[in-house]
Structures are given as structure tokens and as C-alpha cells.
Amino acid sequence: MPAGPDPEDDVGAEPEVADVVAAAVLAVPGVHDLHAGVAGEVATYLPGRRVNGIRMREPGCSIHVVLDWGTPVLDTTDAVRAAVRPYVSGPIDVTVEDILPPGSTGSAPAAL
Template sequence: MNPAGTGETHEVGRLADRIAEAVAGCPDVAALAGGPVATYLAGRSVAGVAVREKEVEVALVARYGRPLGEIAADVRTAVEALAPGLTVNIRVEDITLPDPGTGPSKPEPGTGPSKKDITRPASGEVSPERSGDAPVSP
């Protein structure tokens, strides 16, 4: 496929549209990212999807929660089904945070770290978890 080619621009545009739709349908994708990653066509562009001769590049905004590698793998699988034989590169440009009303709830009282968890050992030595800290005198 040659996006700048003579007779394949329409085909590239349809492929870019189908890829954009498939990526937007992935549950952990909030949106396709705007910016330099795009397929430029006569009179329009498909933001977040660049269809090139040997590769497809997708730039997206992920939803907060799952590991980004897992989200990228899901997107790659969806794109590879539409563009077999092309290398698929995924760029996570941003991450959206959940709305404050729908985000994780506050911990129940008594379930957070205990005083023992956040204080120094009685000997005054630096704990292994906080090796960069200096001893503090009482």
C-alpha cells in the first residue's frame, strides 16, 4: 500500500477509517490521539492512525487502570486483523483518569498502613524499604 500512490488513496482511507473504528472500540481506549500521527487524505485526515507502505502506527489515549502493555496488545490484535502483513506500532500519548465520582473508593478506616509500617526500626537504622532516608532522632 502506498498512501501517496496514484490509485490506492481511496483504499488507504478506507483502511484507516476501519482501523480507527476498531481501535476506538477497544474498551481501554478513551480516544485516538490527535497530533502528528494521522493518515492524510484529499480533503480530510484520520487522526491517530497512520497507514504507511509497510506499517500502521496508532496513537491513542488510554483509560487508566490496566497495564499499558496489555492495552497495546489488545489494540495491536485488533489492527493486525485488518492489516495483515503490516507492522503495527502503538503509541500511548496520554492516559485519562476516572471521574472522581466513579474512581476507586477511599480505603476503609483501619485498612491503611499502620503506624508500625511507617515508622523507623527501634535501633534507628535505615529500613531496607527506605534506604535513602537518614536516621531521625526522637
């Protein structure tokens, strides 16, 4: 049986743009999580894995998020675009897939 990818092969390698974009999005206040879409269709596929909630295009990208309750939607989606702009040329489409209910500390709903 062939061995899977060796994580040590990636040591010192440049991170994938989708990973950098995902980290930038998750650092925006009010963003609770990334969301893979209703049927799990929003993702960037990389060797042996996928980055859910980020679909890289040429040019631009689509980002699907779950926001915390009470987060101003338009301000937060603008902040997501600004956080991602250094890494992505072209249009940056942000979709709010869900809003976490008040008082919830759980994870975002899973895609079907």
C-alpha cells in the same frame, strides 16, 4: 467557488483502511480515544479530511491512543495490535500518548 466533496458520492464506497483501523482501535476496551500526537503530526490524510491518531505506512501503521485510567497498558496495546492485524500487514506500532485522569469523562487532550 468550487463545491466541496459531496458526502453522497461515498455512499456504497468501500471505507478507507485508516477508517476501519480507527474503528477497530476505538472498540478495544480501555481505549478512550485516538491522539494526533504532540503537534498533530500523527494522521492519515485522505481527500478533504484526515484520520487523527492513525498513520498508515507501507507496510504497517502507527497508532497513537489515550487510555482510560486503570487500563493495563501492555495488555491493551496487545489488544489494539490484535484488533488491527486483520486490516494491516507489517509492523503495528502503538504509542500511548496519554491516560485519562481518574473520574474524568471528558475528551482526550487536544494536540497543540
